[in-house]
Amino acid sequence: MRNFISERARTIPPSGIRKFFDLALSMEDVISLGVGEPDFRTPWNICESSIYSIEQGVTSYTPNKGLPALREALSNYLKQHYGLTYNADNEIIITSGVSEALDIAVRALVDPGDEILIAQPSYVSYAPCVTLAGGKPVPVECTESDKFRLNPDALLEKITRKTKALMINFPNNPTGAVMNRKDLEAIADIVIDKDLLLVTDEVYAELTYEGSHIAAATVSDLWERTITLNGFSKAYAMTGWRVGYLCAPKDLCETILKIHQYVMLCAPVMGQVGALEALRSAEEDKNNMVNEYRLRRNMFVAGLNRIGLSTHIPEGAFYAFPTVKGTGLSDTEFAERLLKEQRVAVVPGSVFGVGGESHLRCAYAVSRKQLNEALARMDIFLNSL
């Protein structure tokens, strides 16, 4: 029998931590700092309104772009919170999570051989999405010395005639790095000068702890060449609901909508109803959760530094990104032994691409009690080395 699997599908790497996953599942009493999702339940007002809508028989397809009321509410929300201007009628698409938004955006952009720059360390799906669309992912390293922000010189170095777009994610998963307006202006100059498109994944926007989030599309003249991605998963503890959104200027949005129509039709209606309720009534729930993350961050990062794992203070998201340099172990060895010997699960930084090696991603979206227990176990582990 022939090998029916396409070369693209064959060559994309499997998710880097499959073996960790199986190992952790087989063990008892594991504290997992490996989970990139809130530990809170979805606020009840959101759940309740979605349950009610199901009882009322709201169970059919929605318009491809998403429920008009949701797009309208979102358009207002983005304007109020970030100064972003997107028309509810033709510049917003509700997607099945940011994952789908990312995929359809990339597919709309990439021709065979196009190079797409990815600021790394980055979320694991960016590069495979580009590969699957027939493009070439090109990492741009964000280094610890730049506080994991995207350095304009590093960006310039990677631009070739084939470069079409730049993908960024700030606040960043896995580093927690944030770009302020000045940082973004420096990047904007290059993006505009080199005539690139910007894809910005801002799903952690609400989880910004110092000052307020700067939406990339509000910087310089980036709006007309930016696709903004965001979603409800992280801010409202709605990961399983699968609701994200994509915003882009009208013409671009129309093209992307074609792909969304064919591959997804629409995002799940019960998720969209919940998302609408989130915008209407969950502001305070969200603020309470964000505040709790901030307390945990301060406590956890201080704890990591105290036990000897040097960690910069992450300004956003809910990840600490300590370095393991000086322990004599690679990030993967460290993570594997820590799991086996002390039953604490963390993700090796190398999973997130260049710049991630020698680091660990530790999600502090777990209770303070668990964080303290994890710190105690990590301390024992470090002393045993």
Added chain:
Amino acid sequence: MDDKDLEILRILEDNSRLSAQEIGMMICLTTVETEARIQALETAGVIRKYTAVINWELAGNGEVSSIIELKVSPERDYGYDRIAERLSRFRQVKSLRLMTGTYDLQLLVTGRNMQDVSRFVSEHVAPMDRIRETATHIIMKSYKENGNMLFEQQEAERLPYSF
């Protein structure tokens, strides 16, 4: 009172057993600074007391709690204050509030049993001057107290890893 003080209050309201060191780490203050702030808040009377939220039903204690609504004729010059303060002094009165709506004062009263509560109301509260009417509601079961759920909730399962 600044933002740090407010943060300390919120943290303590949720868990008053945390040490000054732990609280300090959460809000980027030293232990000494945190202790001083807590002490100042205590001295100023902002922090009244440190208590526990207890599910008495689970503890096997059969105390009876009731909400008592009072219609009261306010006093010239004092309004409701004097009578409210007078009622507050009773050990049995756990909370007392002035309300808008169909009645004036709302009391949370606890006693060892139903007789205990009704004796308290009929002997001490109802005969008091200026109290025009009382309505006593026995609490049958508490599901939530001070923001804390008193029923068991199932833990949702999470994956050990996700990105």
